[in-house]
Amino acid sequence: MIQAALASGHADRRCVFEAFARRLPDGRRYGVVAGTGRALEALRDFRFGEEELTFLADRQVVDGRTLDWLADYRFTGDIWGYAEGEIYFPGSPLLVVESSFAEGVILETLFLSILNHDSAVASAASRMTAVAHGRPCIEMGSRRTHEAAAVGAARAAYLAGFASTSNLEAGRRHGLPTMGTAAHSYTLLHDDERSAFATQLASLGLSTTLLVDTYDVTGAVELAVELAGAELGGVRLDSGDLVSQAFEVRAQLDRLGATDTRIVVTSDLDEYAIAALQAAPVDAYGVGTQVVTGSGHPAAGMVYKLVSRENGAGQLEGVAKASKDKTSVGGRKYALRRRSALGVASAEIVGINEHPDDDGDDRSLLVPLVASGEVVAPTDVQTARAHHEQARAELPLPALRLSHGEPALPTTYLDDWS
Incomplete structure (x- = not known):
């Protein structure tokens, strides 16, 4: 994809990728974001060295122009996401990657392999x-x-x-x-x-x-x-x-x-x-x-999709899949946990290209993880453990039942919220 995008002139087009889960494993009422710290540490060291480049060249996987691009690869974009340890639900924008197409698309397997495994275990x-x-x-x-x-x-x-x-x-x-x-x-x-x-x-x-x-x-x-x-x-x-x-x-x-x-x-x-x-x-x-x-669900089922791209006028526009059973929602997302005056969570509100309004008791969910290529969020597990304890404590009591049931909180897109 990168080789073809370099050839077409679209590799540097501004894009937004998002990682999310379309659904929770059968019977689960919530999921737990885990692996973010490991993913950010892996991003710091994500490089194509001489051995990797030689392998790609010998197998003729990509052309010389792409090899040169890979040799110089450094992520320079911005990443937002749910704090590690956060509770998530279907459709939650767990990771929002803002970068060129080429810089962002190459991170898909790196991020998903870590998040899918660690989130399944933590959940x-x-x-x-x-x-x-x-x-x-x-x-x-x-x-x-x-x-x-x-x-x-x-x-x-x-x-x-x-x-x-x-x-x-x-x-x-x-x-x-x-x-x-x-x-x-x-x-x-x-x-x-x-x-x-x-x-x-x-x-x-x-x-x-x-x-x-x-x-x-x-x-x-x-x-x-x-x-x-x-x-x-x-x-x-x-x-x-x-x-x-x-x-x-x-x-x-x-x-x-x-x-x-x-x-x-x-x-x-x-x-x-x-x-x-x-x-x-x-x-x-x-x-x-x-x-x-x-516990029977070894992967969290997260996906990594392009949701916005730069158009001919230099503006970001939403893009989405429409294929059967695997649709996505276009546009850059902003998420908020709606809570009661007592601090009990009641809904996941996701705004498309705009921030949901906080009624005074709510909590914004997306935090900066990477700014201009530099990791700005904590990556240690102690911070994530403390956050999870607080986030789980916000859930309504039915969320902790082991019996089969729907997700504890509905995920509602802002256009549908009233």
Whole structure:
């Protein structure tokens, strides 16, 4: 496309691209914007070096003029978007890229690959932390996804309220709290459970968490307290009927005097399993496969479309797809979260080529991310985590239900608003 646009003289035509989701995954009531910080950091380093240019030349992917353009590529435009951690709905203009056609179109895969993955993980993680009601969730999904995606998934889960991750690279790279427990292989390494527990306690201290379901849970809990006493940090359950086992283990720990010992549960948990465990005496949830794969929806379904272009008179005019089932809305968008006097969100209002009016209680959603090619927004996950907590707190209570339903807020374009 860039080669053809350079040849036609349209490569430098001013354009506006937008990233948005046409719909939420079936049954979901809201989505979470995640990956924006990673995308902005990637944009800073988005260059075509000698190796990339040589590959394109050797394969004759593009001509010499395009190679020269790629060699000098630097994004010089402006980008607006929803703050990372923000709640979104169908049609929300999550990213607004204002630049030449060539500068903007080349960013499509870079942005969508990050936003679609991270937003899917964060949207699932937010549902999990919402139903956990303050009990910590631990991200443990690295073994269930690509090794690079695992780091991004840990970041996205933390953004949406997870307390920690077992991925140490995510901890190193993004400053996330890290936590983990021993696996069954550690117990099986030893001649018996007693020696396995004893060596773990001797090396890691009484605050460690012992995995108690390798053989017999009741016997393992009794042995754990015998060896560690009332100071035992925690026990982990990874199989069976977790609800009934949690009650049985809690009662046993209390009888043995280990009243402060935590119970951590794992075993293919998702938001529904976490909700079912709310009545049980569980202290923390370890979540793996379901969070890193978006709990059944591994991509957020976001698209990146041209919505405005410069016309012959030098003015921006809206353009839109009209193809069946994949329509888009032309024109540069401006978004506002309509809220009640009590701060409860009621609607997503999107203006086309104009800002929606704030009635005094509302909140503008688009913030500057890049100005003249320079990143101007924070890219750290702590800022995004804090924003998500505030944005989710604005939602009406039905938005947090796990039952199937329509998006919690309607997205209304300004021309339709009255």
